[in-house]
Amino acid sequence: MPTRFDVITLFPDLFRILLDQGVTGRALARGLAELHLWNPRDFTHDVHRTVDDRPYGGGPGMVMKVEPLREAIQAARAAAPQSRVAYLSPQGRVLDQAAMLEIAACPGWILLAGRYEGVDERLIESHVDEEWSIGDYVLSGGELPAMVVMDAVIRLLPGALGHADSARQDSHMDGLLDCPHYTRPERIEEGSVPSVLIGGDHAAIKRWRLRQALGRTWQRRPDLLKRRGLSEAERTLLDEFILAHRE
Numbered sequence: 001m002p003t004r005f006d007v008i009t010l011f012p013d014l015f016r017i018l019l020d021q022g023v024t025g026r027a028l029a030r031g032l033a034e035l036h037l038w039n040p041r042d043f044t045h046d047v048h049r050t051v052d053d054r055p056y057g058g059g060p061g062m063v064m065k066v067e068p069l070r071e072a073i074q075a076a077r078a079a080a081p082q083s084r085v086a087y088l089s090p091q092g093r094v095l096d097q098a099a100m101l102e103i104a105a106c107p108g109w110i111l112l113a114g115r116y117e118g119v120d121e122r123l124i125e126s127h128v129d130e131e132w133s134i135g136d137y138v139l140s141g142g143e144l145p146a147m148v149v150m151d152a153v154i155r156l157l158p159g160a161l162g163h164a165d166s167a168r169q170d171s172h173m174d175g176l177l178d179c180p181h182y183t184r185p186e187r188i189e190e191g192s193v194p195s196v197l198i199g200g201d202h203a204a205i206k207r208w209r210l211r212q213a214l215g216r217t218w219q220r221r222p223d224l225l226k227r228r229g230l231s232e233a234e235r236t237l238l239d240e241f242i243l244a245h246r247e
């Protein structure tokens with residue numbers, strides 16, 4: 001059963017990025033996921049095809065009107081009755097990898113990508129199920145956030161990545177930052193590859209990678225470590241890292 005994405009956007013051409021190449025392009029081509037685009041301008045009925053207007057109360061910028069968005073959402077819901085509606089905005093819940101896993105578990109999503117200063121609040125209150133943010137910063141539109149969410153989610157779909165394991169081993173999986181990676185040649189002016197990775201001791205390599213992931217998380221994102229907690233074995237590996245890296 002493919003995961004279906006219906007995106008409501010004034011700029012459908014921007015989404016060619018997802019369709020044309022990479023993991024998302026292949027997944028969409030193989031039917032692991034579906035992408036349907038709906039332009040609110042196609043749901044206007046005035047000669048100027050008006051989708052936005054000035055804000056009540058004054059102030060800069062424009063606000064997206066309810067009616068074209070309502071009709072676009074209703075058309076998408078008719079085509080995707082199992083999907084929930086999510087609005088991308090800086091006022092939404094900030095998404096992390098755990099949230100992407102939750103999103104990937106649903107049959108489909110209708111993603112509302114706003115422009116301008118946002119949309120009329122009455123549309124959000126009446127037709128939007130969830131409000132999401134990809135981080136605490138303002139962009140010129142919700143399209144890039146929508147593509148970020150679709151990219152993160154599509155990678156998690158079974159079969160989307162060549163090697164089934166790579167999704168699971170993605171950094172920020174299991175709540176830790178990723179370990180360092182190296183490839184050929186072994187010796188270059190920038191330095192050499194850690195010897196444990198050259199040998200064939202897979203248990204030692206596994207331990208080294210987990211120790212590095214724990215250590216880097218401890219150094220760079222102690223907030224993630226606190227939230228995650230550590231097993232006894234992980235505590236030991238982290239202590240080894242700290243001992244080896246104390247100034």
Ligand SMILES: NC(=O)c1ccc(NCc2cccc(O)c2)nc1
Pocket residue numbers: 088089090114115116117118119132133134135136137138139140141142145
């Ligand atoms: N952090 C995000 O996920 C994000 C999402 C959208 C966006 N821009 C469009 C927009 C939409 C709504 C209100 C608003 O003020 C701006 N910018 C950042």
